[in-house]
Amino acid sequence: MLSRTADQLYWMARYVERAENIARILDVSYRMSLMPGDSSEGDSIWASAVQIGGNWNEFNGRYGTINRHNVIHYLALDEDNPSSIFTCVHGARENARALRGSITTEMWESLNATWIELRDIDVEGLAHASYQDFFDWVKERSHLFQGVIDGTLLRDESYHFIRLGGSIERADNTARLLDGKYHVLLPRIEDVGGVLDYYQWGAVLRSVSAFRSYHRIYRNVIMPDRVAELLILRADMPRSLHACFDHITETLDELCGLRMYECRRLAGEVHARMHFGRMSSIFESGLHEFLTEFLESHGQFAVQMQRDFLMIT
Amino acid sequence: MSIWGGPVGLGMRRLIFDEMTCSDGGARLAYRQISEWLKWSTLERLRQSATEAEVLFRRLGITFVVYGDEDGTERLIPFDIIPRVFSAAEWKRLSDGTIQRVRALNMFLHDVYHGQNVIRAGIVPDDLILANAQYQPQMQGLDVRGGTYTHVAGIDIVRVKEDEIYVLEDNLRSPSGVAYMLENRQVMMRLFPELFSEMRVAPVDHYPDVLLRTLRDVAPPGADEPTVVLLTPGASNSAYYEHAFLADEMGIELVEGADLFVADGAVFMRTTEGPKRVDVIYRRIDDDFIDPLAFRRDSMLGVPGLLSVYRAGRVTIANAMGTGVADDKSVYPYVPEMVRFYLGEEPILQNVPTYVLRNADDLAYALEHLDELVVKEVHGSGGYGMLVGPASTKAERQAFRAKILDNPSNYVAQPTLALSTCPTLVEQGIAPRHVDLRPYVLSGETITVMPGGLTRVALNEGSLVVNSSQGGGTKDTWVLEE
Numbered sequence: 001m002l003s004r005t006a007d008q009l010y011w012m013a014r015y016v017e018r019a020e021n022i023a024r025i026l027d028v029s030y031r032m033s034l035m036p037g038d039s040s041e042g043d044s045i046w047a048s049a050v051q052i053g054g055n056w057n058e059f060n061g062r063y064g065t066i067n068r069h070n071v072i073h074y075l076a077l078d079e080d081n082p083s084s085i086f087t088c089v090h091g092a093r094e095n096a097r098a099l100r101g102s103i104t105t106e107m108w109e110s111l112n113a114t115w116i117e118l119r120d121i122d123v124e125g126l127a128h129a130s131y132q133d134f135f136d137w138v139k140e141r142s143h144l145f146q147g148v149i150d151g152t153l154l155r156d157e158s159y160h161f162i163r164l165g166g167s168i169e170r171a172d173n174t175a176r177l178l179d180g181k182y183h184v185l186l187p188r189i190e191d192v193g194g195v196l197d198y199y200q201w202g203a204v205l206r207s208v209s210a211f212r213s214y215h216r217i218y219r220n221v222i223m224p225d226r227v228a229e230l231l232i233l234r235a236d237m238p239r240s241l242h243a244c245f246d247h248i249t250e251t252l253d254e255l256c257g258l259r260m261y262e263c264r265r266l267a268g269e270v271h272a273r274m275h276f277g278r279m280s281s282i283f284e285s286g287l288h289e290f291l292t293e294f295l296e297s298h299g300q301f302a303v304q305m306q307r308d309f310l311m312i313t
Numbered sequence: 314m315s316i317w318g319g320p321v322g323l324g325m326r327r328l329i330f331d332e333m334t335c336s337d338g339g340a341r342l343a344y345r346q347i348s349e350w351l352k353w354s355t356l357e358r359l360r361q362s363a364t365e366a367e368v369l370f371r372r373l374g375i376t377f378v379v380y381g382d383e384d385g386t387e388r389l390i391p392f393d394i395i396p397r398v399f400s401a402a403e404w405k406r407l408s409d410g411t412i413q414r415v416r417a418l419n420m421f422l423h424d425v426y427h428g429q430n431v432i433r434a435g436i437v438p439d440d441l442i443l444a445n446a447q448y449q450p451q452m453q454g455l456d457v458r459g460g461t462y463t464h465v466a467g468i469d470i471v472r473v474k475e476d477e478i479y480v481l482e483d484n485l486r487s488p489s490g491v492a493y494m495l496e497n498r499q500v501m502m503r504l505f506p507e508l509f510s511e512m513r514v515a516p517v518d519h520y521p522d523v524l525l526r527t528l529r530d531v532a533p534p535g536a537d538e539p540t541v542v543l544l545t546p547g548a549s550n551s552a553y554y555e556h557a558f559l560a561d562e563m564g565i566e567l568v569e570g571a572d573l574f575v576a577d578g579a580v581f582m583r584t585t586e587g588p589k590r591v592d593v594i595y596r597r598i599d600d601d602f603i604d605p606l607a608f609r610r611d612s613m614l615g616v617p618g619l620l621s622v623y624r625a626g627r628v629t630i631a632n633a634m635g636t637g638v639a640d641d642k643s644v645y646p647y648v649p650e651m652v653r654f655y656l657g658e659e660p661i662l663q664n665v666p667t668y669v670l671r672n673a674d675d676l677a678y679a680l681e682h683l684d685e686l687v688v689k690e691v692h693g694s695g696g697y698g699m700l701v702g703p704a705s706t707k708a709e710r711q712a713f714r715a716k717i718l719d720n721p722s723n724y725v726a727q728p729t730l731a732l733s734t735c736p737t738l739v740e741q742g743i744a745p746r747h748v749d750l751r752p753y754v755l756s757g758e759t760i761t762v763m764p765g766g767l768t769r770v771a772l773n774e775g776s777l778v779v780n781s782s783q784g785g786g787t788k789d790t791w792v793l794e795e
Contacts, residue, residue: 003583004572098548101557101567157585255585311583 013165015092020142021173028207052180171244242274391786410662447637515764521562530757539592575618643691671722764792
């Protein structure tokens with residue numbers, strides 16, 4: 001397969017996944033902002049959304065004030081923000097358009113329809129309708145797209161590069177979300193196990209569709225260390241770092257065949273940490289430090305993957 | 314493709330040749346079944362078929378219909394369900410004539426880039442070649458495989474009478490439209506299988522196979538299993554769907570300039586399994602953009618260093634570089650002479666009589682008869698910078714006269730032709746509409762004309778403009794077997 005084709009498949013999948021994750025970040029911020037607290041807390045929630053999903057300097061330069069309206073505008077619909085939902089859907093659709101010969105008609109139609117609908121949404125209209133309806137819609141469109149891939153696409157190289165893009169983006173987002181929210185919640189750590197924790201970590205869990213799973217698994221109150229464990233180490237939790245790296249290593253094995261690539265070794269290293277790691281030692285060395293290091297090695301791996309397969313130098 | 318402008322004057326209307334109906338009202342032999350079919354089909358039924366055809370086009374076209382930039386809606390060129398038919402004998406003449414012409418043009422190109430006997434023999438004036446913007450000095454002295462320059466040619470043909478057929482234009486660079494030929498046939502076979510069982514229509518579906526064989530034929534020596542790619546300017550190009558369609562049908566990679574690179578004196582493409590050597594490039598980008606090191610430095614479409622590999626004979630580019638010097642309007646008038654010069658044969662197909670305004674006599678005649686002639690710029694295309702005499706106003710003619718006198722060498726003039734008509738389903742019912750034809754000629758180790766081609770039809774009454782941007786559509790072209 002042409003490297004460019006693989007690259008376009010990879011980025012199409014990453015963009016769709018990123019759009020969904022931005023919607024999830026906005027969703028959790030919105031839920032948190034509805035909870036009792038003073039207004040400075042509200043601002044810090046929205047500030048953390050910018051930190052997780054965007055670029056702080058860019059936001060400050062163009063919007064100045066942190067508030068719900070501005071952050072939602074910036075992360076959802078801003079055409080100049082390279083990772084807004086708008087830009088991501090557009091990027092995914094443009095890649096898909098160039099890939100018409102390599103993807104199924106259903107895939108193209110689903111992405112194109114999303115784009116056509118999104119194009120007509122403006123920020124005022126969004127405020128009048130319901131923010132949460134919009135976030136749900138973005139998630140639904142992403143789920144539809146993934147369902148269409150699963151239901152229609154031949155399991156060949158194309159499929160593997162799409163899966164790779166989705167898993168790489170998802171791992172990145174889960175780590176950022178966890179790290180970002182951990183920061184917000186840190187001043188409140190003395191309230192561990194308290195009512196506020198329930199709502200705030202509950203919001204994080206809901207944002208990754210893990211609220212019910214948490215209760216099924218732990219059958220206990222929401223504790224930050226368990227939330228972290230669920231989203232980092234549990235292989236059966238679809239958005240956890242462990243699950244993402246299960247997918248990544250499986251997919252790389254399909255793509256590598258008998259050849260040994262540097263990116264496969266790097267992925268193996270990260271995977272081993274998820275597979276054999278213990279929550280207690282992660283907390284001992286610090287969750288934030290762990291996540292920072294994860295994001296760094298994850299980034300290195302992704303760059304190496306592009307070098308190995310996409311001939312990007 | 315060039316435009317034939319303006320409505321035909323009333324005086325000419327009576328002289329127009331209809332390909333189905335004779336002057337006595339009977340059907341010509343090749344159209345016998347079509348005529349019967351049209352007689353027995355209600356207009357309602359035909360319109361229903363036309364609607365079905367459109368649905369099929371949208372469905373068959375899924376992988377290659379052009380999507381508009383903004384909302385992703387499909388743009389389809391109108392399709393007429395009534396086929397255009399040629400008898401075996403008619404086709405033989407067209408086929409022999411186009412093959413003869415392409416052979417001569419290939420020999421001309423070889424000669425231009427080698428000994429230039431054609432200039433020394435006084436057949437073609439030297440400045441028309443050497444001062445031509447399409448002449449590529451880099452090709453001088455270069456031997457291409459089998460002496461073939463124009464592997465894929467589209468010869469535009471118009472018919473005026475039963476036996477009066479003219480070549481309007483040769484397209485030797487990268488002619489497009491062949492996807493319509495294939496798509497139209499698929500739709501017709503789905504809609505009217507009974508017509509195909511009654512009439513022995515020569516198939517065209519194997520075009521991609523023949524094209525691939527042609528391209529493999531001309532691979533550099535030593536490439537046993539040559540890798541062929543199709544080089545496209547990218548998704549924003551108007552013919553992109555055709556590029557994607559052909560690559561898909563041939564099972565070859567559709568590459569853009571950035572997918573290819575030159576290393577160790579060879580061309581490679583970037584793949585997920587590393588660099589892969591490329592032997593033949595079927596390019597659908599213009600000469601000037603093919604190698605930014607050799608031609609346009611600002612080209613983002615080409616491959617730096619490609620020309621040096623090409624010159625070393627380690628990759629084949631099809632069509633070859635520099636073929637434009639043979640399909641230029643200023644060279645066109647000399648093609649019949651080329652046929653005589655290189656092949657020692659009389660041309661089977663005639664040129665449209667052309668006045669070359671750099672010649673004083675022709676200039677004088679043209680200025681006298683501006684209201685009857687079509688005047689074209691020699692390097693123009695797409696209908697720009699031309700005067701259609703019968704449709705022009707006095708003021709327009711006067712303005713054009715000044716332009717001609719300013720630089721007569723820049724113009725040629727031709728009589729306004731009454732193009733033949735074919736029955737066509739239009740709003741008012743079935744009515745004759747003007748048509749032209751582009752057959753495709755493939756030259757590798759052998760030379761082949763696809764039995765069919767792209768028939769374009771001017772859907773507006775009396776119009777001679779077959780371009781899709783101005784109310785033109787397409788028809789399936791049927792060649793009957795003996």
